Structures are given as structure tokens and as C-alpha cells.
Amino acid sequence: MQKLEFLLRRLGASIFVLIGVSVITFFIARVVPANPAALYIGPKARAEDIERVTKQLGLDKPLPVQYAVYMQELLRGDLGTSISTKRPITEELAGRIPATLELLFSGMFIAVLIGVPLGVVSARWQGRPIDVGVRVLSIVGVSMPAFFLGLIFQIIFFRNLGILPLAGRVDGDLRFSDPLTVITNFILLDSILTGNWVTLKDAFLHLILPSLTLAAYPIGLIARMTRAAMLEVFGQDYIRTARAYGVRQYVVVYLYALKNAISPTLTVIGLTFAFALTGTFFVEILFNWPGLGLFTVRSLLNLDYPAIMGMTLFGASGYVIINLFVDLLQAWVDPRVSLN
Amino acid sequence: MNRKLFVLSLLLVFSLILAACGSPAPAATDAPEVPAATDAPAATEAPAATEAPAAGPVVLKYASSANITTWDPIASFSTEAAYMANMYEQLLRVNAPGSAELFTPLLAESWEKSEDGLVWTFHLREGVKFHDGEPMNAEAVKKSIEAAKDHAGASFIWLPLDTVEATDELTVVFTLKWAQPLELIVGSEYAAYIVSPKALDAAAADENYWSAGVEAGTGPYMLESYTADQEIVLTQNPEYWGGWEEGQYEKVLVTIVPEATTRQQLLEGGEVDLVTSVPADAFATFEANSDYTTSLEPALFNYTAFFNTLKAPLDDPKVRQALSYAIPYEDIIAIGANGRGTQSRGPVPAGVFPYSDDVPQYNYDIEKAKSLLAEAGHEGGGFSLKLTYASENSTEETFAPLIKDSFAQIGVDVTIEALEFTQQWELAKTDPATAQDIFLLLYWPTYSDAGADNMWSMFYGNPENPGNLNATKFNLSYWMNEDYNALVDEAGGLSGTDLDASLAKYTEAQTLLVDQAPAAFLFDTMVAFVIPNRVEGFKYNLNYPDVRFWFYDLRPAK
Numbered sequence: 027m028q029k030l031e032f033l034l035r036r037l038g039a040s041i042f043v044l045i046g047v048s049v050i051t052f053f054i055a056r057v058v059p060a061n062p063a064a065l066y067i068g069p070k071a072r073a074e075d076i077e078r079v080t081k082q083l084g085l086d087k088p089l090p091v092q093y094a095v096y097m098q099e100l101l102r103g104d105l106g107t108s109i110s111t112k113r114p115i116t117e118e119l120a121g122r123i124p125a126t127l128e129l130l131f132s133g134m135f136i137a138v139l140i141g142v143p144l145g146v147v148s149a150r151w152q153g154r155p156i157d158v159g160v161r162v163l164s165i166v167g168v169s170m171p172a173f174f175l176g177l178i179f180q181i182i183f184f185r186n187l188g189i190l191p192l193a194g195r196v197d198g199d200l201r202f203s204d205p206l207t208v209i210t211n212f213i214l215l216d217s218i219l220t221g222n223w224v225t226l227k228d229a230f231l232h233l234i235l236p237s238l239t240l241a242a243y244p245i246g247l248i249a250r251m252t253r254a255a256m257l258e259v260f261g262q263d264y265i266r267t268a269r270a271y272g273v274r275q276y277v278v279v280y281l282y283a284l285k286n287a288i289s290p291t292l293t294v295i296g297l298t299f300a301f302a303l304t305g306t307f308f309v310e311i312l313f314n315w316p317g318l319g320l321f322t323v324r325s326l327l328n329l330d331y332p333a334i335m336g337m338t339l340f341g342a343s344g345y346v347i348i349n350l351f352v353d354l355l356q357a358w359v360d361p362r363v364s365l366n
Numbered sequence: 367m368n369r370k371l372f373v374l375s376l377l378l379v380f381s382l383i384l385a386a387c388g389s390p391a392p393a394a395t396d397a398p399e400v401p402a403a404t405d406a407p408a409a410t411e412a413p414a415a416t417e418a419p420a421a422g423p424v425v426l427k428y429a430s431s432a433n434i435t436t437w438d439p440i441a442s443f444s445t446e447a448a449y450m451a452n453m454y455e456q457l458l459r460v461n462a463p464g465s466a467e468l469f470t471p472l473l474a475e476s477w478e479k480s481e482d483g484l485v486w487t488f489h490l491r492e493g494v495k496f497h498d499g500e501p502m503n504a505e506a507v508k509k510s511i512e513a514a515k516d517h518a519g520a521s522f523i524w525l526p527l528d529t530v531e532a533t534d535e536l537t538v539v540f541t542l543k544w545a546q547p548l549e550l551i552v553g554s555e556y557a558a559y560i561v562s563p564k565a566l567d568a569a570a571a572d573e574n575y576w577s578a579g580v581e582a583g584t585g586p587y588m589l590e591s592y593t594a595d596q597e598i599v600l601t602q603n604p605e606y607w608g609g610w611e612e613g614q615y616e617k618v619l620v621t622i623v624p625e626a627t628t629r630q631q632l633l634e635g636g637e638v639d640l641v642t643s644v645p646a647d648a649f650a651t652f653e654a655n656s657d658y659t660t661s662l663e664p665a666l667f668n669y670t671a672f673f674n675t676l677k678a679p680l681d682d683p684k685v686r687q688a689l690s691y692a693i694p695y696e697d698i699i700a701i702g703a704n705g706r707g708t709q710s711r712g713p714v715p716a717g718v719f720p721y722s723d724d725v726p727q728y729n730y731d732i733e734k735a736k737s738l739l740a741e742a743g744h745e746g747g748g749f750s751l752k753l754t755y756a757s758e759n760s761t762e763e764t765f766a767p768l769i770k771d772s773f774a775q776i777g778v779d780v781t782i783e784a785l786e787f788t789q790q791w792e793l794a795k796t797d798p799a800t801a802q803d804i805f806l807l808l809y810w811p812t813y814s815d816a817g818a819d820n821m822w823s824m825f826y827g828n829p830e831n832p833g834n835l836n837a838t839k840f841n842l843s844y845w846m847n848e849d850y851n852a853l854v855d856e857a858g859g860l861s862g863t864d865l866d867a868s869l870a871k872y873t874e875a876q877t878l879l880v881d882q883a884p885a886a887f888l889f890d891t892m893v894a895f896v897i898p899n900r901v902e903g904f905k906y907n908l909n910y911p912d913v914r915f916w917f918y919d920l921r922p923a924k
Binding site for chain 2: 061064065075110111112113114117118121122177180184185188191192193194195198199201202203311312313314316320321327329
């Protein structure tokens, strides 16, 4: 009951956050001294063509009116038309979200799977060579630029060893030999659903390098957060008590200590995830991954304001939802956290 | 102790990484000389990858940087020409400079013009069908041209057109308002495709008709599928009027790869057969590798530095000449363009009408610049200028400081300002009195007539108000010279009937232009091609810069 009330209250508040974001983005995108109509029509337009497009896009009306029109369309689920690709933004997003999520889930999965145990091991054997090793690894992970790390992976695994594909989501040849029926546009899911095992294997191989590249930064962050939190917990009385009672080492570490140390790590995971929704363009460009990051950068460079608006709103919603989810998770993990 | 271990391991990790990055470079240069070297697995795997689909269709795999900004063949005015040109056709194609014939007939088999160059009659090829089954006839041509004149991205190329009429099933008559070399317009890269009338009607009724990715041309390839920003698949049009031979590519699989390094690796790994381009610094590696044919070809793009002739001291031709002598042309090409360029002769890029070797050039001569400045009453310089360039153009970003350094030597102080092109353009348009002093611009003629385009668009003066750019679009010098205007008018008029006489007049106009120096003509760009030996039949045509490859001409090597 308390949780439901909390959920509703937070969802209500987030609507105001999103409205605020939309107002700010809309006006910032539009005070830039560039004419969207001129951008829409291309480099060598005639004055009368620009005028025609200005009318067609509704740019001749005052800004607040344009904003109202935009919001009205938004409530109907229409995000407008991209200036550079001239396709509906909803279509542009729908085609890219699965690609980004597929990469993001596998990247974060790897990050948690590797990062948390590393942090625990490092704290457990504090000061030993293994701790030094983990700390070096996390510094490298956090400080190494993704595009650089990705390039190194490509050079080693594609060019020198020739065991992993270079870029893209799936090998182009497969469309002729084993065409995939698109259902959800999550390639892994679609190939399982349709029993297309050749594509599944190929898509999986394509995912490895970009996921690892994407995971490098969160691995470092998660390992460091987990290590710090674990060390703090190890100093607590109840751990000493548990140990004094002769509770087995792994039970102390994984059940009592980790459960209490996990909450800052959860926050970090949530924030990294939300950031990666639109912020992974280096990885996407390098691996030619047709996701949101690539689209966001291109929209920004082209001053494609409907696309910028769509991306910002999507990103903001992502943040709001993920934060909400993390808060609920915190309360579930740690009953002392109050939802009020 | 602990800290030392930590620092040591960090160092170790980074040196390992550096070692990993360092090794492929020698491996790559070694490859051509020692094919059976240590990196043999990668080398042997490469051809295997392309042979894999032997049982399936013969596929050309192309990693392209070119995006689709629209599927509307009328509106198209951008990079999608790379694919459009393989699906749509014009009445004719303008051949590469130096070809035996000036034009290749496509949908028109022959054509003739009236004595005064105002009435042009085109005889169409018989029995050609659009991909949607509609017949290609005079009515279809009329409809496409009228649509292009009305609402193409580049509809201004049809300004000289008065009417286009279908006189019978296969004859189209164009009537012009003033004489123009119409072949160049109907052969334009943009706004000249002949499109199925059925599709044009559908597009008129539904503005999103094209956006899903449909086409309705007559060309050798048809669109099979399109995934936005990712992939384009083309397939043979079995009824193509030009016919098919054994060995031509049955399908073309285009992967859109914006990152040049990724394209390079795909090409080297044998994952693709063609790429738009490789990073400039990787070109030398391919040059040294006998598995690839490389070439640097002249492109019809050029860089111009416009002087603001409405502001002192640039209103004095002597000052502008002095500055033209103070520009380090060779350094700009070597550093700004990685050596891929040639110094321009006036606004017309080499290889395009009305380029002429007789147009003079300024050379880099600081002493001459100093003495000219002194003659103009600016001994030792002593004034400052604001230069703007488009921040998204990395070439301009690289060479703008060279101009600044060089001008400093003659006592002219330059402030460089990087602006988004649209903002640079807004600033130039609002008020010449407060605008930039020097405007760097990358320009190209929309179709292969740089007389009607470059010479007119960039320098034809507006007699009523030279500062108003709306009439003469790209006159960013705000320059107005009646003699020049008259020469360009005369040359343009002659171009419809007598190209040689027109060229002579245009040359006269360019000579005057270079002497008056409202702008400094920096360089014509070059484009680099890397073609692996497994693909044959590549021919370059500078008239179609966005097309790059005609898939119909290409064959897999035997």
C-alpha cells in the first residue's frame, strides 16, 4: 500500500520533470540562430522555397504557440518529423531503441557480473596482490576512453586473431542465406522466437566486443563502489559478531556484508544505465551500431530540433523510470530505507 | 610497498596496451611484401569471407558513408544520390572530362536543338518500363520535369525552362526562356531523374509516400529493402533496357558505416568489396599494397575565401590583390587537404565547363604583397580582419590558421571565428557592414555548368543593393562590377548555342574577376578511391560527385 502510494506520487512528480525538460529543450533548441526551414530544404534553397517550408512546418507562428502545438501533438503520441531524415521521430526511435537496449542490457549484465565480484574479492583480500590487480583494472576501465578501448579490441580480435566480427549487429550475408523475420527488432530475441540459430550465433558474436567496450567503464565504477562499501561494512560490529560466532566466511561476505553494501552500487548501476541510453555514441559509432547514440549526435549536429526534443524526452523519461526502479529496489533490499 | 606495486601494474597494463596498438601497423605494411608472414590467418581468412556465399547470388558488398536524407527522387539533393543514380535515370549522362563523346544517351536516344538554342527536342528510347510496370514515355518525362521545376531540392536548375511538352508518345520538346546548354541540365545529378507518373501521383496525394523507402525508376537496380541508417539492398531489374551480362552483380548490399576507420578495417578484412573512402592517413598503406588500386581524382568542389568588398580597407582592389599574394596556397593544400588538391584558377573547378587554363593565378609572394599594401596606403599593414569558417568543416579548421600566420607577416591581424555553417551564413546575410571580412566557403556547381552556377551564384553583383544576398545567393563578397555582370550575361547567352564562344567570354570574365580579386581562390579538392583488385570496371566521373560508383559497370574479378 505504502509502495503503491509512493509509486503514484513519484510518477506524478515525474510528469512535471518531463514538462520542465520539454520547455527548456524546446526553447534552447530554438533560440539557436539557425533557420530550421533552411536546414530542412538543403544548402541551395531559394527564398520562396524557404518561405513555403516555414509555413509547412509551422515555423511562422510565435514560439509559445509552436510549443503548444508540439505538446498537443505529443499527447497524441506524435513527436513530429525529423528535419534531416524527414521521417516521423517515433519511427526513428522505434527502429533504434531495440538496438540500443540490446547492447545496453548485455553491457550492463557483463558489468554487474564482473564488477560486483571483483569489488568483493578486492575488499575481502584488501592490500593483497589481488586487490592491487582489481584496483588497477578498475582505474583502467574507468579512465580508458571507450573509442580507444574498442579500437584495441577490434585490432586484436578482428584484425589479428580474426575470431570476432568487426561491426554491425549481424552479418549482411545472412539476409540471403538465413533471412530473419523481424518481430521485436531485438535480434537475439527474434532469432530465438523464429528458431534461426545461425543468426542467433552471429548476433551473439557481434554483441561481444561492443558489450565489453561498453562494460569497461561500469565494471571499474561498480568494482570500486562495491569495494569501498564492503570495506565499510567489514568494520561493523555485526560482522565481527558473525565471525566470532564462527559463521562461515563466504556466508559472512556474500550474505551479510554484500547485502548491506550493495545499495550505493545499485545507485551507480541505475545512473550508468540511464546515461548509456543516449550517451554511448562512441561505442555505437565505432561498432557501427544503429542505436540512439548515433542518432542523437547526428541530430545535434544538424540542429534537427524535433529529433533533439524526442531524444531528450526519451532520455529524461529513462532517467526518471530507472531512478524510480532503483529506489524501489533499494527499499526492497534494505527495509530501513523509507519510501516517504 | 603496496603503492609501488599499484603504480607498477598500472604502467604494465598501459605498456601492454600500447604494444597491442603498435603491432598492427608494421604488420599491415609488411603484408604486401611477405604475404605468408606471421599474420597469415587474417590474410587467408579475408578471401574466404567473400567466397562464402558462392551458392547464393553474386553480391557486391559496399560500406558507404552516404546516408539517405530522402527517398523522394525529386526532392533529393544530397548523399542519397549514391544509390538513386543506380535506380533512376536521366535523359542522358554527362561523360567524364576527356571522353570521346560529351554525353551518353540514357532514356533519350537522340536530341536536337533549334538554331537559337531555345527549343530542344528529345527522342525517347522505346519500350522502357518503370520498376512499377508503368511505361516510360513523353508524358512521364513531362511530369517528372515539371515536378522537378516545381518542388525539387534543386529546382533552381530549371529556371531557364519555359515549357516542356509531349508532342507524341516518344518526343519531348523543351522550350527555354533563354538559351542554355540544356544537356547539362537534363543530365544533372539532382532534380533530373525521370520518375514513374504513378508514383508521382501517389506522392502528391500522400506526403509520406517516399519515406518508407520506395522507388520507381527505370535504372538497372531496384530497391529490395531498406533499414534506416543501417542497410540498403538493391537487386537487378531483370527488364533493364541495357540488358545484363554474365558476371554482373545480382545484388548490392550497402551497409551504412559513417566511421572511416571502421570502413577501412572492413575493407582490409575482406568483409566488404567497396568503401566510400578510407581515413586520409591510411591511404598510403593501400597505395603500397598491390591488392588494391588507388587513385586521386579531381573533384568539382573548391574552397574560396571571400573578401568583404563593402568594408574598408577591403573595398580597395589593391589591398585584396595584396592579400591574394599573401595566401600560402601550397601549404594550405599540403596541410589542410593532406596534399589532395590543386590551386584553383578562379571560381570554376578544373574539368567543368567553363574552366580554362588561361585564367591567371596568384602565387605566394610576401614581398609583392607588402609592396602592394604600401601602394594602397597601408605600409606595414596595421589593420585587422575577422575570418569566419564553418566549424563542421575540419579542412577549413586546419588551414584557416595558415592564412592568419601568413597575413601576420604583412602586418595584417586576423581573428578567426568558427561558426556552424548556418550561423556563419546568417551573420553574412544580415548586414555586410558588421559581417565578417573573410568568409571561407566550400562550393560546388549543382550540375556541370559552373558558368551558370559558380560564376553567377558567387560573383554576379546585385546592382540595386550589393549587400542583399537574396538575389544572388552566394555573393559573399557583396561585390558588384557591371563589366563582369555584362560578360557573364553574354557568355551565358552564348552557352546555349556556341560553347566555344561562350567559353571565351567566360574566360574573359574570370580574368577580370581574378584581377579584381573580390575573393581568393584557394584550391580545387581531390577525391581518393581505394578499389580492391577483386572488383573490376570502376570508372570515375567527376560530374556526379555523390554517386561515386555505378554498380552496373562493376564486375567481380575472374
